[in-house]
């Protein structure tokens with residue numbers, strides 16, 4: 001008779017948890033985004049968070065949202081970083097867990113690299129033209145969109 005633990009975290013909690021932890025590396029003072037790409041065999045393939053490209057110092061480049069020189073010119077989105085961080089070959093058939101619904105630019109990259117499902121948490125920019133376009137493209141490409149259902153489980157880490 002099995003005596004396994006019953007209170008282990010689910011696959012969704014695990015992968016969204018990893019995405020959330022990745023987002024905690026972001027230096028963006030306003031919105032921290034994390035992503036975790038997973039194979040159809042429940043293997044983590046890659047992770048990413050929003051940040052500036054290699055060589056572009058977090059201390060020298062701007063994190064402000066407005067003005068002629070602002071963060072939008074420089075920040076690489078978490079989904080793109082996760083896709084670009086992958087060194088193993090194809091991402092065909094994988095799922096991306098992401099803490100913020102992907103923008104239109106990330107949607108293009110998600111579609112073109114063969115990711116078939118997006119599991120997202122926040123959708124705070126749902127009413128913006130970019131996210132509306134993103135959903136239009138992802139749906140047209142047959143990518144499954146699934147909102148992450150919070151379980152309210154608390155995970156405590158002593159680091």
Ligand SMILES: O=c1ccn([C@H]2C[C@H](O)[C@@H](COP(=O)(O)O)O2)c(=O)[nH]1
Nearest residue numbers: 030031033050075077078102103106
């Ligand atoms: O698909 C996306 C969309 C946005 N991000 C990043 C880019 C920025 O660093 C922040 C958004 O900043 P706001 O101040 O909320 O405009 O989120 C991303 O990683 N992926």
Ligand SMILES: [Zn+2]
Nearest residue numbers: 077102103106
């Ligand atoms: Zn994006």
